[in-house]
Amino acid sequence: xxxxxxxxxxxxxxxxxxxxxxxxxxxxxxxxxxxxxxxxxxxxxxxxxxxxxxxxxxxxxxxxxxxxxxxxxxxxxxxxxxxxxxxxxxxxxxxxxxxxxxxxxxxxxxxxxxxxxxxxxxxxxxxxxxxxxxxxxxxxxxxxxxxxxxxxxxxxxxxxxxxxxxxxxxxxxxxxxxxxxxxxxxx
Amino acid sequence: xxxxxxxxxxxxxxxxxxxxxxxxxxxxxxxxxxxxxxxxxxxxxxxxxxxxxxxxxxxxxxxxxxxxxxxxxxxxxxxxxxxxxxxx
Numbered sequence: 510x511x512x513x514x515x516x517x518x519x520x521x522x523x524x525x526x527x528x529x530x531x532x533x534x535x536x537x538x539x540x541x542x543x544x545x546x547x548x549x550x551x552x553x554x555x556x557x558x559x560x561x562x563x564x565x566x567x568x569x570x571x572x573x574x575x576x577x578x579x580x581x582x583x584x585x586x587x588x589x590x591x592x593x594x595x596x597x598x599x600x601x602x603x604x605x606x607x608x609x610x611x612x613x614x615x616x617x618x619x620x621x622x623x624x625x626x627x628x629x630x631x632x633x634x635x636x637x638x639x640x641x642x643x644x645x646x647x648x649x650x651x652x653x654x655x656x657x658x659x660x661x662x663x664x665x666x667x668x669x670x671x672x673x674x675x676x677x678x679x680x681x682x683x684x685x686x687x688x689x690x691x692x693x694x695x696x
Numbered sequence: 697x698x699x700x701x702x703x704x705x706x707x708x709x710x711x712x713x714x715x716x717x718x719x720x721x722x723x724x725x726x727x728x729x730x731x732x733x734x735x736x737x738x739x740x741x742x743x744x745x746x747x748x749x750x751x752x753x754x755x756x757x758x759x760x761x762x763x764x765x766x767x768x769x770x771x772x773x774x775x776x777x778x779x780x781x782x783x784x
Contacts, residue, residue, distance in 0.1 A: 518775045519772060519775060519776075522768065522771055522772060522775065526763045526768060526771070527762050527763050529763075530761065530762070530763035530767075531760050531761060534761055535750060535751070540761075540764075544763070544764070544767040544770075544771075547763065547767070547771060548767075548770070548771045548774055551771060551775055552774065552775065552778055555775065555778055607699075607700060607701050610699065611699030611700055611701035611702070612699060612700045612701075612732075613700045613732040613733070613736075616731070616732045617731075617732040617733075617735040617736055617739075618735070619735055620735070620738065620739055620742065623738065623741065623742040623745065626742055626746075627742075627745065627746060627749065632746075633746075633750075636746055636750075652747075655743075655744060655747035655748070655751075656747055656748075656750060656751040657751070661712050661713070672712075672713070675712070676708070676709050676712050676713075679708060679711075679712065680704075680705055680708040680709070683708050683740055683743060684704075684708075686743060687736070687739055687740070687743065690739075690743075691739075
């Protein structure tokens with residue numbers, strides 16, 4: 510049902526601005542881009558207000574619009590800059606966690622109880638830092654998969670890459686994150 | 697026998713796709729004798745769980761980044777410019 514009321518866009522900004530911003534920041538990992546995405550979302554919502562059905566809460570509706578904006582941004586970047594440069598994602602040989610026989614060297618240390626880690630504020634702070642240290646495009650890809658929970662198939666279509674390629678890049682992202690946490694959180 | 701590198705690749709890929717019988721068998725054998733790879737598997741599990749949890753951490757009742765006031769101002773202005781009904 511179309512609404513006859515003028516769109517209360519400023520109210521949206523007051524009520525949902527921070528939620529939208531956090532949502533965008535987590536996924537885009539860039540504060541300027543996150544602000545931009547919030548603005549574009551509210552402007553788009555203003556245009557689309559007459560089509561808002563009222564079935565979803567306003568917040569859910571706004572987040573739906575924001576999600577599209579973020580995916581647009583990912584697509585645009587993939588088009589303009591291409592995929593993560595393979596060179597950029599390959600760790601230095603000196604950083605390899607494996608020895609010449611492809612065994613872990615040194616052996617991996619235990620991280621203790623995972624449930625305890627999730628309660629540890631240090632863990633969360635360092636996780637954020639480690640995410641920020643990933644090469645940017647690799648971080649995008651990883652976030653698309655893990656935070657957005659987009660299916661592998663969709664991501665491959667979206668970015669026009671083969672599944673094998675995607676698996677390799679996700680593996681590299683996970684290896685880097687694991688190493689970073691191991692050094693800065695456990696170590 | 698798989699190397700640790702091969703095993704770690706399979707552990708990561710298993711988060712993306714089902715493994716073949718052969719891969720599953722090889723990985724099970726390797727994990728049985730390799731404590732580092734068992735730890736690696738748990739660590740990747742934790743990473744995934746943490747990222748999923750992070751995805752839902754944008755709720756406003758949790759401490760976290762706020763939309764900066766200047767950005768809020770700028771967005772407010774641009775909404776007013778675009779809204780014909782708005783009474784500024």
